[in-house]
Amino acid sequence: MPVSPFDAKFYRAANSDLASLTDAQALQHFQSYGLNEGRVFSPLADLSFYRSSNTDLAAAGLTNNQKLYDHLCNYGVAEGRRFSEFADINFYLAANGDVKTAVAGSRERAFNHLQSYGVAEGRQFSQFININFYLAANSDVKTAFSGDRVQALRHLELNGLKEGRQFSTSFSTSFYQGLHSDLSGLTNIQLLRHFEVSGLREGRNASEAFNVQVYLANNADLKAAGLSNVQALEHFVLSGQREGRPGADYAGNTTATARNLGALTGSQTYFDYVGRGDANDYYQFSLATGSSVSVALSGLSADANIRLLNSSGSTIQASVNAGIAAEAVNRALDAGTYYIQVYSANSSASSNYNLNLATTPSPAVNTSLYWTRQLGSASNDFSEDIVHDSSGNVYTVGYTYGSLERTSAGLTDAFITKYDSNGIKQWGRQLGTSGQDSFYAVNVDTSGNVYAGGWTEVGGPNSGNFASWLVKYHASGVQQWSTQFSSENFVRDIKFDRFGNVIVNNGFSIAKFNSTGVLQSTFSLPESPSSMDVDSSGNILVSGSTTKSLGSTNAGSYDAWVAKYNNQGSLQWLRQLGTSASEGSYTIAVDNLGNSYIAGWTDGALAPNATTLNSTDAWVAKFDTNGTLQWIRQSGSPAYDQAEDVSIDTAGNIFVTGIIDFNPYITKYTNTGTLQWTKQLGTSRNTFSSSMSLDSSGNVYLSGRTSASLEGTNAGGQDAWLAKYQIDQAGNIFNSTYGYGLVNAAAAVARALGQPIFADVADLGGINWGNDLVKAPESWARGYTGQGITVAVIDSGVDITHSDLSANIWRNTREIANNGVDDDGNGYIDDVNGWNFGGNNSNIMPGSMSISGNGHGTHVAGTIAGVNNGFGITGVAYNSKIMAIKLGEVNSSGSFTGSNLSASIRYAVDNGARVINLSLTTASAYAELEAAMTYAADRNVIVVSAAGNKHTPTPGYPAAYATQYGISVGAVDSNRVIADFSNRAGTDSAMQHVVAPGVGVYSTLPGDLYGVSQGTSMAAPHVAGVVALMLSANPNLTASQARQILTNSATGLNFSTLTAETSGEIQETSL
Template structure:
């Protein structure tokens, strides 16, 4: 028998341009176009994962993979999604022991998720809903759909045992690849667990196996060990990592004990709050290391993810002059080290650069170091210069630093953006040092500390910002070298060379007149573009991200008016043509579900949407800025003295990602190689879009949710 793989409801949800399609239309579109285009069609199937997990299918195109999975793959028990495991599903649902794989798949698809049954040791929909308050009313099907289409990419936790940020942090070979969360999760499922890699601060398969002789004797695989801990070990109160002993955690945190937390609640609390709060979670322990911990960074002994206090003893001398240790910090932390022997010690970063050496304290006779460190992987080198044999005791202390909570105000939201601070946070550094102000017409750059980011070499290079507006004078002398072009299109040949449905869209597209004329006869779009990326030359102005590229997308007519439909089409165009940031200096008094879906789509594809709050002196933002509660960033305007502009719509009482930026008498480009002063939240919005471009040029792997978190923190 074959199984039904296509889900029309999910297909529509995953592809907002098809939301009005009936089931029959959706099915027809999928068979004729969507399958070949690689569109998502089911919450249960990932064809890319299917090919990657089955090497004999690696050369299959989407249709071949789809047909193979439907006719053979499910029946053969092949892996088809990182989210589901049919063997696990059968083992943990005792009423299904006689089901074959096809029956299991059909049961899972039609009943299992809806009934809240367990289908993977790595995904817990109940946990997903409970830790994300905006999803508390979702049923299981809705939660699964949200996780796959949005939550995973937003970095939301979906299991008390899986932390994808930690997975990247604890595995430098993976972190340097710059993978998104889906790629990280696929690697974890396909390789990481079996390889014994760390993906949780509360569970370490190697530690769990070595700590309990019954588990070591049983010869359980790493996956089986995780299942054992979830099914039995946690309830039995077993210690599961060097950082977490559940009984010790409850015994030493009286507030949790007073709340009558059970072991499962305690583990979830530790993962979400306790570890980052630096709570006592494990007895002070002597780390057991091999006789030779390693004599280079490449062979360093892995101490794992550290939190709290740790001690180890070892030896260096004539036959073993150097010991190297590797450690991982899951959060920005205060780190200290003491060494009680006449040997040398260095702290080294993941690239092999020395951060600091231990200093000798004459009163305590110890070598010490104490400093704040960002999350990541580090190495400790202990070595003897003269070859004298020395035993040493090394004590380490790691205390995660808690960041002050950001304060939201109903007027200014989270307040004025700071480019220097934002870019520094994007790369895990402390705030950059101050540099001299530019003065003159560049007051907006000075007010938000843009030069501090420039001084470190971050100028927006490699980032594309789509400006959805009245068009752009792409021949302006201060803009022309920073205009994005569609390299797949041949200018003037009257053909749709790249097959995107738009003829000769070399410089973008005009969704007002449905042609390729994106010129600006209004001036609004050109002014916005200059604030973002005017060139750094000897005349005119300098944009916030002066090495970024501007993608022209015309959605407003020459009088500055437009429709939601044009904006929606413009968003999809920008996302599908490689924009990293979208500037929406537009607004309306009316909500539009399709516009909201378009912004959600952009966020799900890793595109940051920056939206003007509006100029009605209202107590809440206009639309679509009001959607910044969940997606995108709303921007209000301040003057040169950091006072809110009297025309600016306020943030409102409902907390959303709302920041402010310069928006009064902003000097920028207008058509005809001219310049002018404009005011409005439309002028503040490109300041923030430019800051986002700086952040992404510093760290192109930031997700939209990470960008939002940095800007409002």
């Protein structure tokens, strides 16, 4: 009984020029023309596949389509020959016993049943295709066709396969091609055909869920039965999955073949198997910052254990419980690469298992800069110390050369200022003599009284000399008393003992006062300390610098030292630290166990195995209560670095602040010395952090001095500043204006490689100021220029003939230009350099420049990949390639006509782009766009979107998707100040938002021209270029890792609330 595979509805859908034909006309066309033209005619039969799978037919003279079709209908199905990638009639009979019985094993009748009923009923008809899985995995398809399986199968063959959609657990086009480099040039349909015809027989792995070799190795009964690879897959699909048989060994058997889980975030669970034939499973994961990691092994049916290994494969910790008891490892780890080994305790006993890896959950915190305050006169002003009280009020002290609260009385006056928890000034006091007067220390007692100390030059019992000076204020700002003591010295620290006495570090002595200002006692020190703290027992810990030999022989010019005295002034112990260079300690803090932490600067290699990165590095060290050194940590950049203050939070973590390259930084360590993170707070001019205070709610208070404009305009010279932050567990400071800050290629590319931040290089200056601001030249100097990375510019078209772009235009090497044929089978004819989705053709050149928006895409492309050829401009990633995707023509209002953004994104992903630049906005979110963003992220393509130019408090779409997918980008000017037009980051720290140059940006324009434009559209390509640099350094980065690195390495611009005034046309395109 001949079969008739022709499907009129499919024929019309597959051949758009025939869409108007009736069923009868479609059949007539197929018989008269379509068959000989090679048109596709059925979702269940394919003559091309039939020809390649049955080579004996050509030898028998059946070479043309008519003869092949006749053979298929009259003999091929009946003989059980393979006739399609999508259906296997033998499998259909095996999978559906009721059909086999009803048709008495007849393949022709089975085919007719499949065609008429089987697909619609959701029956299994292939080892490789599962139409029910296709609907479940692609909800937009399910919605579009209301769950109709026949239409879904039609969509899969005509669209879904080309789009790379998932349609089976046993085969994945992206996985198959990614695993087998020899298949890199094949289209998705060719990949499926290859696997069915030869790949499966060769034992190639085609999906993460099924590996035929492992399946046979793990199931001895199947191997003993002599199942072929084809039969093994059929068994897995028909019964193995239901029986719970493991289909693949997801994890490798050595560290070299470990399953790479990428950057570990949140909680992740994996299922696999160890035992017979597979005694070990290895998993690799990375930590971008120090974290507490929990590993749990459960669901065992035989004894299995786990080991946590470092990057060299050495065991850090193991869990070895007897029998099927669960295993667990919990460990605080530094940033880096690690492995988990799951191994069978008895190679003859097998067990499935669940492996859960998780970072220790942290309380939800809102990561933000709460406020910044800048205090300035027309002269110089310095903040030296900061403290908070139990109500969240903040006090800062320092000195001024000008008039902050009153007319200056002398050369310098001391000042003290109080702010409430919201940063609202409560009061300020300026006081001094005709000479020099300063405050250097401040503290608050348990009753809320405030003590400030420093020096004064004249007056009191030490008239005519410098004298230490201590002043007590009520919380309302009313002075209670003032006292001077100890000539030629000044108060450096103020602490309290458990009896309420005031302990003062006075240089070469320690003084104790009662709460009324009466001096109780003093004792001398062998050397002047820089800092002091008091432990819970009243012992006094001091640290400083010395050229002497105090605790040991001086190792160099200056050594650091730390000493402990009891409350009577008797020395308990003294330790000296130094190298052949110079070291000093500026600060000390004591935890509730009596351990002391000191920090400062070094010109040498103070820590074990340390190498100084410059003339001066920062360091922190821990001593226990008996003075035994526990650890030293040294850190530095290629510039000048030093630690200024150290504080301890309620959990015992150590925070250090100071300067890196004349900008503030904060570093967090655990009490065991594990680095958690370092965050640099960037400004446009030199800014110093001198002091820090931590409260029990996780707020961090900093103060210092700055030459920049942090909050308002700098009043003159250097101003005092203070700020209140909350910082998350990863050290990220999120700001509602700037997000995570200014993108930093020197840090991002280095972190992508697991290296220290790249050294600064000389600025290019001039029109290339944007490259300087994002620190692209620092990456170029290391050889990372975007090579090997394709960036899709989805925009108004790109002038691919521009002399500064033509060498860097992507070429589809599988397509022959202008031959009118879809050579690579990707669904787009002659898409040699990209595709025009507005015109549905391959013309990606921009329209007339009479509408300025038509030059938009060319300007964006130049910022990303302008050729480094000695003229014009140089792109951020000047060796990357631009895939030009034209959304359509731009009208006079800046809107695209006839565009399809979601299809454009999918095209970019499917054709090899690693980065997509979207310098555009949409009116709102919509399902197709979100699905396309998900599609890109799932395939590790990073989408960089302009935040928008409406001065709104949050990014517009598609940038607003950056809470889950891609990066949102705002615009700053050359002074790193937010542009007045730029949309802000918002208050949700999940928004992966950074800023980049977007004001006065010079780049390419159509017709070999150049011009200046502004907008977040100009900022986004700077970030897209930086991502291309990261991927050129480490092409294995996942989308999630790239997002995390980009935001974590950004330079925090967390001070300014100013906006840059802009003039000229703002460049923006929209849908």
